[in-house]
Amino acid sequence: MSTYFTINVCVANIYGEGNFGSPVVTQALLGESCTVLCETEKWLRIKQSDDYEGWINKFYGVVSDAPYDSNRSCNDLSGVIYSDAHSKNPLREITFDARLNSTKSDQGWSVTLPDGTKGWTESALRKNAIDLNRDAAVNLSKQFLGIQYLWGGKSPKGFDCSGLIQTIFNAMGVALPRDSGDQSRYFINHKINREKALPGDLHFFGTEKSVTHVAMEVGHGQYLHCQGWVKEESLDKNQPNYNKKLEASYLHTVSTGKCLDQNH
Incomplete structure (x- = not known):
């Protein structure tokens, strides 16, 4: 029988190890019920619905035999x-x-x-997820403009790049993986030429060895991402908001049509 830990604060940090000196790996939000894997006196190792695991202090929530009945x-x-x-x-x-x-x-x-x-x-x-389509993805993403970067962040109190993308898709009822590398693998069979990207498609950046950053196409060669803060920048070097440094680490673009076009 599973034991659950439900977040009872606005936003709770989840750590790599069971102490506050350990790096934050992600966050959980109020009302989220996580599966308890093991525990110490003050800490729990939990698994979130996206299969992400980490340690959380017990004072952030409540333990129960059933998930929280959120509606x-x-x-x-x-x-x-x-x-x-x-x-x-x-x-x-x-x-x-x-x-x-x-x-x-x-x-x-x-x-x-x-x-x-x-x-x-x-x-x-x-009560329900936001409409699942490309326009809805872009409209929601633009509500987050100006929110600052926060390592491990996945709320309007601060996002990291993949936390932003996961939040947008999660609100539309699509459960994406947490990290940019896993998000890339989720869509890896749907690579496209970036000039053919539609609003809601994803651009990935990094090195030969790993994906380290993700951005979302919002139309006309503009993409939205969190780097310092949530902002719009351009793939077009002739535009004033062209990000030359990020362009140097561009890897590939994927279509999110398998998620966003399913109602069409």
């Missing part, structure tokens, strides 16, 4: 859960794609957090 996800970049609609006593921050057990109430949502605490939020919550 909606946060559709705003950020928000707050209050104790109720009137006192406005803050209980938690929330961020895009946080998962909540919620019911509609006057001018907002009544929510039950993973630890059983009751609260209320006026943030926009969605």
Whole structure:
């Protein structure tokens, strides 16, 4: 029988080893239930739904025999859960794609957090995935413009390059791998000439030995990625936002049509 650890804070760091001096490898968001693999006095080794494994401190969440019963996800970049609609006593921050057990109430949502605490939020919550198509991918990606880079980050509090791409596709109901190298392998049979890239296709960068960076085509040779911050740059050397240094490490482009074109 599986044991689950559900995140009970806005964003929780997951580490390579069971101590805060270890490198952060990824993050988990409020309401995400992870499978417990083993534990020490203060730390748990967990597996996320994308099969990523790492160590998390126990104070970030709650242990249970069943996953958290979430039914909606946060559709705003950020928000707050209050104790109720009137006192406005803050209980938690929330961020895009946080998962909540919620019911509609006057001018907002009544929510039950993973630890059983009751609260209320006026943030926009969605029951289903965002529309699965190329326009939706681009429109969502542009909501994240300006958000800073954060190693291991996968929320509007900070993204790394592959965390950004995973977040965009996850919101549309597509479970991509966590790292850029694995994302490249996921689409490896769908390589295309980059001049034929459509909005939502992916460009990969790196060395002969490994993929180290990913960006998403947004149209007309422009791509969106997180390098320092989420920004749009160009594959065209005649454009003012051409990134010459990144161009030098370009590897290949893949079509994401097997995901984004399935409704057409």
